[in-house]
Amino acid sequence: MSHSRIPEATVARLPVYLRALNSLLDAKISSCSSEELAASAGVNSAKLRKDLSYLGSYGTRGVGYDVEYLRYQISREIGLTQDWPVVIVGIGNLGHALANYSGFTSRGFRTVALLDADSNRHGELVAGLKIRGFNELSAIVHEHGVAIGVIATPAAAAQSVCDRMIEAGIRSVLNFAPTVLSVPDGVDVRKVDLSSELQILAYHEQRKAGLAAAEGTEESA
Amino acid sequence: MSHSRIPEATVARLPVYLRALNSLLDAKISSCSSEELAASAGVNSAKLRKDLSYLGSYGTRGVGYDVEYLRYQISREIGLTQDWPVVIVGIGNLGHALANYSGFTSRGFRTVALLDADSNRHGELVAGLKIRGFNELSAIVHEHGVAIGVIATPAAAAQSVCDRMIEAGIRSVLNFAPTVLSVPDGVDVRKVDLSSELQILAYHEQRKAGLAAAEGTEESA
DNA sequence: TAGATTGTTAATCGATTAACAATC
DNA sequence: TAGATTGTTAATCGATTAACAATC
Numbered sequence: 209m210s211h212s213r214i215p216e217a218t219v220a221r222l223p224v225y226l227r228a229l230n231s232l233l234d235a236k237i238s239s240c241s242s243e244e245l246a247a248s249a250g251v252n253s254a255k256l257r258k259d260l261s262y263l264g265s266y267g268t269r270g271v272g273y274d275v276e277y278l279r280y281q282i283s284r285e286i287g288l289t290q291d292w293p294v295v296i297v298g299i300g301n302l303g304h305a306l307a308n309y310s311g312f313t314s315r316g317f318r319t320v321a322l323l324d325a326d327s328n329r330h331g332e333l334v335a336g337l338k339i340r341g342f343n344e345l346s347a348i349v350h351e352h353g354v355a356i357g358v359i360a361t362p363a364a365a366a367q368s369v370c371d372r373m374i375e376a377g378i379r380s381v382l383n384f385a386p387t388v389l390s391v392p393d394g395v396d397v398r399k400v401d402l403s404s405e406l407q408i409l410a411y412h413e414q415r416k417a418g419l420a421a422a423e424g425t426e427e428s429a
Numbered sequence: 430m431s432h433s434r435i436p437e438a439t440v441a442r443l444p445v446y447l448r449a450l451n452s453l454l455d456a457k458i459s460s461c462s463s464e465e466l467a468a469s470a471g472v473n474s475a476k477l478r479k480d481l482s483y484l485g486s487y488g489t490r491g492v493g494y495d496v497e498y499l500r501y502q503i504s505r506e507i508g509l510t511q512d513w514p515v516v517i518v519g520i521g522n523l524g525h526a527l528a529n530y531s532g533f534t535s536r537g538f539r540t541v542a543l544l545d546a547d548s549n550r551h552g553e554l555v556a557g558l559k560i561r562g563f564n565e566l567s568a569i570v571h572e573h574g575v576a577i578g579v580i581a582t583p584a585a586a587a588q589s590v591c592d593r594m595i596e597a598g599i600r601s602v603l604n605f606a607p608t609v610l611s612v613p614d615g616v617d618v619r620k621v622d623l624s625s626e627l628q629i630l631a632y633h634e635q636r637k638a639g640l641a642a643a644e645g646t647e648e649s650a
Numbered sequence: 651t652a653g654a655t656t657g658t659t660a661a662t663c664g665a666t667t668a669a670c671a672a673t674c
Numbered sequence: 675t676a677g678a679t680t681g682t683t684a685a686t687c688g689a690t691t692a693a694c695a696a697t698c
Contacts, residue, residue: 292631
């Protein structure tokens with residue numbers, strides 16, 4: 209159990225390594241070098257070794273890493289040896305897709321409830337769960353020990369949903385609503401911002417186009 | 430038109446500033462200080478001013494920023510004064526949600542085609558567009574000048590979809606499939622990894638729990 | 651022992667932040 | 675002119691990377 213602080217950038221890459229190890233296992237590969245694992249995870253090997261060194265010393269010099277053993281160690285470090293109950297609030301298009309997303313369930317997360325403000329939709333079955341009212345949040349959080357809440361509501365509702373999640377005891381929030389949430393200390397928020405991602409791509413795309421045009425001008429000059 | 434290089438971290442925040450400016454405009458606020466805008470964007474004001482300084486000098490000392498003017502400048506910098514045609518490949522739960530996501534359309538992006546490998550679904554209407562076959566990709570890219578492709582397929586299909594996008598001339602890819610894509614130089618890939626986000630939250634949540642337990646032990650000792 | 655590969659060191663690079671001179 | 679606030683400087687911090695000693 210490492211008590212030392214693992215850098216944020218490293219933490220963010222652990223899931224990537226875990227996935228790479230899982231595909232190696234699927235391919236019946238039981239041992240690999242940092243070079244091979246790094247290639248599979250899309251990083252360079254120095255970074256991979258540095259990252260792993262924060263967790264402990266799980267490789268063998270001259271040999272490499274045991275895939276199964278390293279996978280277990282990373283899982284344990286992230287906390288995936290236990291099951292994490294999750295609630296999703298806001299069952300529109302996106303919430304619906306998230307509820308059905310098998311990647312959650314298969315990776316240590318279990319959606320225990322779907323909540324929506326629209327009472328007309330209460331009772332509707334989505335991904336095998338009944339949509340429930342928002343007023344049940346607190347009871348659900350306590351019953352299942354929910355620690356992670358997913359917000360997939362429109363932007364206007366997100367802050368108030370977040371406030372009530374925190375009130376109910378949730379301290380980790382994954383926010384899909386296109387708005388900045390303010391939360392007290394001790395609460396973690398991660399944000400997935402779909403249109404920001406496209407905008408960042410557009411910026412680079414525009415630069416490439418500008419560059420190409422500049423080259424064209426140069427050529428014709 | 431600034432030709433100097435804007436740091437990646439700054440580029441990633443421009444969409445956030447843009448959104449903050451839009452909500453100020455919605456609230457009929459026509460002028461603001463860096464302090465106010467920073468609060469609205471959830472960053473500190475020094476960082477905001479540093480970021481804006483890479484774009485140019487669009488504020489007035491002693492006064493602040495004109496919201497409309499700054500919004501225009503950031504839009505232009507990102508490249509949102511033009512419309513970006515987008516194709517989405519893989520119309521499962523997530524692709525469906527993305528096709529219907531109004532945040533794309535409202536922010537300078539226009540979905541021009543939905544493609545899926547399953548021919549049984551061709552012709553089906555989603556978000557007002559007919560699902561089409563993957564073999565039409567190249568024609569669509571050329572017809573609409575598509576520069577950005579969105580991959581919402583299962584992991585197993587993602588690399589081959591990506592290869593064919595690049596072959597068709599796409600140089601910016603937003604990848605929702607849980608897999609690492611390899612692409613040639615000059616192609617940008619951004620990855621949205623839903624279960625990684627949850628895993629990162631789980632890591633921190635576990636640490637908080639560990640900390641609380643450690644404190645408990647301390648107290649009882 | 652020789653070859654291979656980890657784990658770590660140290661140098662470099664990029665991002666953040668506080669402080670303040672410039673200037674409206 | 676006095677007060678306010680930007681844009682920039684410089685210090686600090688954190689992340690990346692190459693190189694290599696440790697060691698299997």
